[in-house]
Structures are given as structure tokens and as C-alpha cells.
């Protein structure tokens with residue numbers, strides 16, 4: 001699982017945002033704002049984590065139970081797919 | 091001086107980098123343009139590509155999201171591509187202002203790789219003759235057309251902007267028809283007021299700008315917003331006549347032969363009426379009555395941090411002290427004197443703001459006669475329009491009751 005190039009995570013006035021650059025500007029008219037968990041997961045994927053590890057780091061970081069972390073992660077990954085931000089490994 | 095503990099929370103969200111104040115054109119009404127001689131007189135130097143890139147890193151770190159690269163004409167710099175490429179990679183919401191007459195294949199290459207989110211292109215006329223009269227360069231017309239053709243291929247949002255003066259007012263219909271032929275993805279803006287030059291700009295604006303009377307006549311003839319807005323305001327105040335809205339709006343403006351109803355014709359409005367409000371309100375004070383120095387800033391061609399591109403009353407030195415320090419210390423330098431009694435009492439929504447007052451009078455709180463007159467005439471026109479609307483509504487009502 002890999003994030004597409006050309007999306008930059010930025011913190012603006014305490015809000016996490018994704019700024020599209022390059023040809024991606026055509027897909028997003030403006031920025032995408034992320035909540036804290038989403039930004040955390042974004043960074044995890046950027047660092048090469050796959051699903052099981054993502055869930056694990058989320059559990060550790062936020063002291064939530066595994067089921068919830070799993071649901072959140074799946075939800076986020078689905079959103080990324082929907083927004084066409086993800087390259088999935090074969 | 092303000093009490094800074096009371097100041098609205100500041101955050102440098104939007105920045106403007108004025109990469110140069112020089113230009114390849116010599117527009118009669120340019121607020122900014124200087125030449126090398128004036129640069130020397132002013133004692134500044136244009137900042138190097140490296141300095142702009144370093145600064146961009148700092149403002150990125152400080153949380154700037156919207157960044158405007160402008161001039162003068164930014165593409166005039168031989169190192170424009172270097173600056174642009176490095177800055178664009180960092181991840182800003184990038185806007186580029188240009189006159190589109192210097193778009194080379196090399197520049198297009200980097201713009202294709204990293205398209206700006208928005209491009210503002212200034213259009214000075216609809217023929218080589220007008221370009222000659224306004225910019226001093228007839229050939230620039232064809233070059234602009236070619237430049238726009240190129241820039242249109244990018245996924246960027248395009249805004250075509252024009253500033254009307256005596257020399258190009260006749261071209262407005264042609265410009266707007268051309269601008270609107272590009273469809274919905276291209277906006278078209280006409281600036282409302284031309285002020286005198288700022289920060290040592292060398293153009294002779296006064297000889298070419300429209301008189302306040304011409305300006306307001308132009309608004310009346312051409313601008314949908316100006317006609318429709320007071321009407322809607324009136325309707326809002328009179329909920330009882332809401333049902334007639336459609337009928338009346340048609341009668342009010344569709345008939346006008348000059349009325350370009352399909353055109354996204356918009357006025358760039360001053361956000362001001364600033365300290366007038368602030369003085370009496372319980373809101374936390376700003377510095378200039380607007381966003382300048384609160385959530386936005388400009389870095390001038392010679393590397394000073396100022397409130398907005400039209401200001402220049404005071405500054406700090408981001409390249410020397412680091413951006414954050416320059417940003418943090420900026421408010422200490424701002425001294426906003428109270429407005430003259432005339433303006434404090436005035437009810438007109440004119441286009442005066444500290445920057446335009448400064449440009450017109452040399453003082454942040456000066457009384458700008460030109461802008462004042464325009465504002466008052468516009469207000470009169472608005473009242474006239476409203477009277478007109480009222481009359482029409484009354485007549486409609488009468489007819490309506492007659493049929494009952």
C-alpha cells in the first residue's frame with residue numbers, strides 16, 4: 001500500500017491538511033483536511049506500514065481497542081481509495 | 091499604537107512574494123512598477139533566487155498555506171524557473187500573477203510539472219493599438235494571446251483580470267466577450283478602483299484613470315453585481331414582496347442592451363471599512379482593519395515584510411532576522427492613526443482602506459478625495475436604482491390588485 005506522489009501533509013494553524021501539487025491539483029480544488037487519527041494513519045502509510053501494523057500503531061498511540069482501531073483504519077483506507085490517493089500493491 | 095495583548099490572534103496563512111517590481115511592460119496605471127533607476131534611488135536590491143527559496147522554506151514551516159507569486163512581472167526574472175520549481179514542490183496553494191507575455195517553452199515545462207492552483211492574468215486591451223497605448227508595447231498583445239493559449243492547457247484555475255483606464259475602456263466589451271468565451275473555468279474580474287502608485291512606483295496613474303463619474307457610469311452600465319445587489323438587499327428588507335422577485339429582476343436588468351448577463355463579471359471589493367468598525371466594536375482589534383498583518387503579509391521585491399502589497403508604511407526584515415521573528419515583531423511597527431472626522435461619520439461604503447488612503451494621500455488616515463467622490467457617486471447611483479426598483483414594485487402591485 002502506497003500513497004500517490006504529489007500530496008503533501010501540512011499542519012496549518014493546528015489543522016492537518018493535504019495539499020495536492022503537480023497534476024493532482026486537477027483532482028482536488030483546494031486542500032483536504034484530516035482529523036488527528038487520519039493524519040496519524042497518513043504518516044504511517046507514508047512510512048511504509050501495511051494494514052496490520054497500521055492498526056497496531058493506532059492501538060498503541062491512542063490506547064483504543066483493536067476492533068475500533070481496525071474499523072477506523074479500514075474506513076480511512078477506503079476513503080483514500082475512493083479519493084484515488086492510493087496505489088495498492090499487487 | 092495598539093495594545094498587543096488585545097490583538098486578534100495572528101497566523102501567517104496567506105503570503106505574497108513580490109519577486110520583482112520591474113516589468114517588461116510599462117502600463118500607465120501600474121501601482122507597483124519601478125525601473126532600475128528607481129530601484130537605485132530607493133536603495134534596495136532584488137533578492138536572489140536562493141533567498142526567495144530559503145524564505146519559502148521558512149514561511150512553509152511557519153504555516154503559510156496560500157502563496158502568491160507576483161511582481162511586477164515575475165517571469166521577467168531569468169531565475170524565475172528555479173524559484174518557481176523549488177517553491178511549488180513545497181506544497182502551498184500556489185497562485186501566480188502574470189501578464190502572460192513572457193511564457194516561454196521552458197517556463198511551460200515547469201508549470202506543467204507543477205501547475206499553480208490558480209493563475210491570474212492581467213489583460214490590458216483587445217488590440218495591439220490598445221496594448222500600445224496602455225503598456226507601451228503593441229506586440230505584447232499577440233504575445234499575451236499566445237501566453238493565454240499556453241496557460242489554458244494547465245489544470246490551474248484561470249482568472250483574467252483587467253484594469254480599466256481611459257485608454258482601454260472602449261475595449262471592455264471585446265475583452266469580456268473574449269474572456270467569457272473560455273467558459274466556466276475561467277473567471278473574469280474588473281478592478282473597481284485604480285489608486286495612485288505605492289512604494290515609489292513610477293507610473294502616472296492620475297493622467298489615465300477614469301474620473302469618478304466615468305467609473306460609476308461604467309459600473310452602472312456594465313456590472314450585474316452593482317445592480318442586483320442593492321435590489322436583493324431591498325427585497326430582504328421587504329419580505330412581503332418576495333413573490334415578485336423573479337418578475338422584477340427580469341425587468342430590472344435583462345432588458346439593458348449593454349448588460350452582459352451571462353458573464354461572470356465581478357468586482358474586486360476592498361474588504362475594508364476597517365478601523366471605522368473596529369473603533370466602535372468590541373471585537374479584538376486588527377492592525378489595519380483587515381487581514382493585513384493578521385493572517386496575511388507581503389514580502390516586497392527588496393525583501394521587506396509588509397502588511398499587504400499596497401501598504402509599505404512600515405516593515406520588518408524576514409531575510410535578515412528570520413521570517414518568524416519578522417512576523418512576530420511586525421505589529422510593534424504599525425501605527426494606525428484615527429480616521430478624519432469626515433470619514434468616521436460617513437455612511438458610505440467607499441473603497442478607502444489604509445492602503446488606498448496611503449497611496450492617494452501619503453497618509454494611512456488621509457482623506458482620499460478621488461475614492462471618496464467615487465464612493466459617494468456610487469452610493470447615489472445605488473439609491474437611484476433602489477428608487478427605480480421601488481417604483482417598479484409599486485406599479486406591479488397596483489396592476490396586480492387591479493386584476494383582482
Ligand code: SF4
Pocket residue numbers: 432433434436437438439440441442457458461462463465466
Ligand atoms: S466616502 Fe469619503 S468621507 Fe466617506 S469614508 Fe469614504 S473617504 Fe471617508
Ligand code: SF4
Pocket residue numbers: 360361362378379380381382397398399400401443444445446
Ligand atoms: S490595507 Fe487595504 S488593500 Fe491592504 S489588505 Fe487591507 S483592505 Fe486590502
